[in-house]
Amino acid sequence: MRIHSQSFEHGGPIAATYALGAPEGFGGNRNPQLSWDGAPAGTRSFALLCLDPDAPTDPALAGKAGVEIALEHPRGQFAHWAMVDIPADVGGIDEGACSDGVTRRGKTQPPGPAGARQGRNDYTGWFAGDADLGGDYRGYDGPYPPPNDLRVHRYFFRLFALDVERLELPDGFTAADVQRALHGHVLAEAATYGTYSLNAKAG
Secondary structure (H helix, E strand, C coil): CEEECCCCCCCCECCHHHCCEECCEECCCCCCCEEEECCCCCCCEEEEEEEEEEEECCHHHCCCCCCCECCCCCEEEEEEEEEEEEECCCCEECCCCCCCCCCCCCCCCCCCCCCCEECECCHHHHCCCCCCCCCCCECCCCCCCCCCECCCEEEEEEEEEECCCCCCCCCCCCHHHHHHHCCCCEEEEEEEEEEECCCCCCC
C-alpha cells in the first residue's frame, strides 16, 4: 500500500497554502491532496493521521521574545488530523475538501468522506484559554511551528488499512485514542511526509 500527494513532494516543503501559520500571520489552512492504492484484501476501512513529531516539549518557549528553540530541545508529538471509518472504496481526498481556510475556535463539524469521523486535533489544547482562538478543533488544521524554532518540522500523513468498518472511539476522540484503537486491526500502513518552518534559520 502507498500514499502520496500532489500538493507536496515526499520529504519536500509544504506550502503555506496548507499551513495554519504563515510568516504574515495565518496560512491558507487547506488540507493537501492525498491519494492511496494497493490496500490489501480484507480492508474494510481506513484511518488517517497527520502527526508532527518535532513539536517542542516546553510550550512556554514558543514565540518567546529573545529565545531560540535549539535543535537539541526535547521533542514530542503534535496531532494535526485524526480521521477514521473512511470507507474502503475511498482512494483519496481532494485538496481543500476537508479544510479550506482558518476557522477561529475550530471546525466542530469538518467536511470529509461520507461515513468518516474526524476527531479533535491538538490545537484544541494549544489554544485552550485563548479568548480569540480557544475552542473545539476537529478535522485538519495545518502546520504552525513556533517561529523561533531552529528545527524544520516534519508532518507525517499516516494511512492505516483496517479489518473493521468502524473503530470503537468516543465522540471527540484524539489521535492518541486512534492509535490505541488501531491495535489488532491494522492490515497495512503507508506514510508520506512534508516539511515546514517559519524560521529562516531553521535547518
